Structures are given as structure tokens and as C-alpha cells.
Amino acid sequence: MQETRHRVLDALAAGPVSGPALAEELGISRAAVWKHVEALREDGFEVESADSGYELTGVPEFGGAAVEYGLDAPFEVEYHESIPSTNARARDLAADGADDVVVLADEQTGGRGRLDREWASPSGGIWLSVLVRPDVPMAHAPVFTLAAAVAVTRAAREAGVDAGIKWPNDVLVDDRKLVGILTEMEGEADRVSWVVVGMGINANVDPATLPTDAEPTSLQHVRGDPIDRRVFTQRVLETFDELRGDIDSILPAWREYATTLGRRVRVETPGGTVEGEAVDVQFPGSLVVDTDDGEVTVTAGDCDHLRPV
Template sequence: MNETRRAVLEQLAAGPVSGPALADDLEISRAAVWKHVEALRDAGFEIESTGSGYRLDADADTIDAYSGPAIEYGLEAPFSVEFHETIGSTNDRARELAAAGESDVVVVADEQTGARGRLERAWDSPSGGVWMSVVCRPSIPPARAPLYTLAGAVAVTQTAREAGVDAAIKWPNDVIVPVGDDGAYHKLAGILTEMEGETDRIEWLVMGIGLNANLSRESLPEGATSVRAEVGDVDRRIFVQRVLEAFDEYRSDLEAVVPAWRDLAATPGQRVRVEVADTTIVGRAIDVTDRGALRVETDDGERTVTAGDCEHLRPA
């Protein structure tokens, strides 16, 4: 959010305050004050004009818009938000920002028209979902980068559970809702992490999150579910804030990521099939390593998989 606009918002929250007083205090014109107030109203803030001046109704429930300023307001994590009503791919835009030197920026869109998941698979992203990509510059070796993906999965799963969804994690980057006790599930969200760097350092990392939020089950692909289908609609602004706040906590304490992942994971103990390049590994998932790799017990002994497509299988 523009720093002047943020200052206007903070004063309105403590208001009422008159336009002339705002102009004098912030050293801007009265016309500029009016423009900032109108922009905040357009972003979803309920700003009243009273006899004593402008006043913000600071009750979070009154912020009903889904916009960059609305997401930033009350966000307890150091991210700025670039919001788009429609965009091809938030990950593509996030990579552009990363290449330009930006950091701690979140690209959020109401709708994506060219989104993709792993292996360039198309990802349907209509209005009503949570589609966002986070730009980071972590000071960790590339070998530890998978922990950021696990941290994102933990943050999304915890937030979904706070909303009442019985969510769990399927290694490494899918948030699911288990169906029965035989390993079946419906997919709720996916995470795609991309990065640029060298052998010993990460230049930038982009973590894309796609979550089916306020979408009807009938509009989803087979095998998918949504927050709406499970428990009803959620306030996407608050959902995004909670995900970002949780992710920020875990990226600041990577040692806590794997224990939290284990608490939320559905994969350990399941029979799995993991596609790795030209190899298929089938066995029982045991655990993950301290860097997020999956340990699988096969008929030929234990295998450790650092990346691949994992599918839960019905018990033999």
C-alpha cells in the first residue's frame, strides 16, 4: 500500500479527522486527501463522512472487498500485495517482480486465465478461489528450499482447518480432504515453487498457492473439492492474511516446519506410487527427512525421493 495512503488510513482508524487536518499533518493537498479517501473506499473500506471529519469503521467485518489494500490492512506479516482482478498467472507475474529485484511481495488475483501446476498442467482458476504467489529471497542453501514448499502447505492446511475444513497434506505440495480410511481424498489446494539461483545460494524463490475457496463442487474437476463444498464460503481476505502470517512464522523458523508437517500429513503410513522422471516407486510411505524428502519402504528396500508426483493407493 502507498505509504501516504497507509498514513491516511491509520489516522482515519483513530478518527474522526477532518480533511484540512489530514492535509496539514501529512503535508499534502486537500484534493489529494479526497483522492486517497475515495481510493480506500473503492478498495472496500467503509469510510464515513461526519460533522467532525472522516472516520473509518475499523470493524474487520465491514471490509467486504477483496483487494490489495484490504488484504494489507491488519496483515501481521511483512508483505506488500499486488492485486489483479484478472491475470494470466500470478506465478508468471511474481517471477517478473523477482527478476526486477522485488522481495516479500504477494501477487493475488481474483481470477487466473493461464495458471498451471506441476509439469505445466493447466490449473482452472475462476473467480472465487484463492490464487496467489509469494516472492521471497531466502538466505538458505538451495538444498533447503523444499522446506518453503512444506511451510506453505502447513500454512494453507492450518488456515483451512481454522475455517472448519478437515484438511491434510499429501506429500509434498497438495492440500487434501481425506475421504474414508482407505487413502482416498479430494484435492483442495496445490502449491508450486519455482526458484532461481546458483549452487550455493538462492537468488529468489516464488511460491504459488492455488486453493479452491468459494467455488461450487459442480464447477470443479473430478477429484477436487473446495472450502464452500466442505463448510461454506469464507472471507478470502482473512484467509489470505492467515496463510501469509502462518507462512511468515514458519519461514522464520524452518526447524519447526517438518514437525508441523508431520502433524498435518496424510501420506506417512499410506501405500503410495511416486513417479520420478522415468521411474515409478511403489511402497509404503514412512516419513520425511529433515529437508522434506519422502522415505518409501519398497519390496527392494527403502528409497528416498526428493521430488516427484505422489499418489495414495488403496491398501493391498
């Protein structure tokens, strides 16, 4: 959203304010004020006109402008009703030099997860990709996947859903998948050029519409009523922004919400199967497994939680 439109919106929220007064306050013409007000109405904001002036009386349920309104994080939000992939769009924006952009959609038609697996993304979910350019080496980039998992888990718990994190990139409720995270990046060995963190959040969707092999669930299903997607998205972005500014805080927060630590696991890695008790996660996101042959550090793989022997 344009900076001037942001200021118009803030003034309307504190209103009522007359067109002439708003024009004088912002240093723009009365015609420009009217155009901004009409643009806000087109975005779904309810702006009433009365003798006392303009006043904001309603905020849209979802969308880019709605999420930006009141967002305490420096992200520009690009919204799509439907898009093949928010990650693909974010990669295109990265190639154009963009930074601190969120691609948000109500529906994805070609969503993908890890290992190019299909990720169903029906209307009613929260499908978003965050494009950032952190000043870190490429080897540190996986920590932003952990930050995203923490951000979503905190937002879910604030919404009354007791979510936890399964290594490396899933957020679960009662061992059912609520969120998948896919991180992509580009850069040189010593420096990241960009990182795109994609989050597929099963928000107000029916789990029956999702792939059964993932044993999915949704925020709405667990709560018994829909969540406010605008507020939920804002909380995810605000927490992610807070964590990326304090990288040392990410691992302790991840450990707090981890469901994998202390569990017996089987991890399928490129080098073979690792089985044992998950005892820790090390920066930037490696899992430490205590096996019969000693501790093994796993940097990537598919992790299954095993039932106690």
C-alpha cells in the same frame, strides 16, 4: 499500498478524525488527505464524512488493499481481477528486483500446476504467488513448498475444514484436492536468488467447475457456506511468513498435518516406481518410503495413496 495511505487508513479506523487533524498528524496537506481518502474509497473502503470527521465504516471483501489492511506480515500485495498466471507475473517482478511481493487474483486464465498440467482457476478462488528472497542454498528451497502447505492447512482448519497434506504439494480434504502448490526458483548452487511459491486455493468455487480428474473440492463446498477470502488469505500469508523465519519448525508442522505418512504409497519418479509405506519426510522435503528392499528416499515424484492390502 503506500506507507502514507496505510497511516491514513489506520487513523480512519480509529476515527472519527477531522481532515485538518489528520493532516497535522501525518505532516501532509489537507488536499493530500482528501486524495488519500478518495483513493481508499476507490479501492472499496467505506469512509464516511460527518461533522466529527472521517471514519472507516467498511472494508472491501477482497483485493490487494483489503488483504494488506490488518495484515501482520511484511508483504506488498498486487491484485488482479483476472490474470493469465500469478506465478508468471511474480517471475517478472523477480526479474525487476522485487522482494516480499504477493501477486493475488480473483481469476487465472492460464494457471498451471506441476509438470505443466492445467489448473482451473475460476472467479471466487484464491490464486496467489509469494515472491521471497531467502538467504539459503538452492538445495534448501523445496522447504518453502512445505511451508506453504502448512500455512494453507492451518488456515483451512481455522475455517472449520479438516484439511491435510499429501506429499509433495497437495492439500486435501477426504482425499479430494483443495489446494495445489507450485514452487519455482532461480539462483546459483550455493545461494537462492528468488523463490516464487504459487498457491491455488479452491475457495468459494463450485467443484463442478474444476477438472474432474483431480477429484477436487472447495472450502465453500465442505463448509456449506462461503469463507471470508480476505481473512483466509491473511492467515495464509502470516503463517507462511512465520514459518520462513523459523525454517526448523517447518518439518514438524508438516508431519503434524501429513496424510501421507503411515500410508502405503506408490511414487512415480524419474528413476522408476517406488512402492511401500511412507514413514517420514526429511529436510528439505524428501519422502522416505519403506519398501520390500529397504528404505528409499524420494526427492521428487507423483505420489498415489494406495488402499490397504
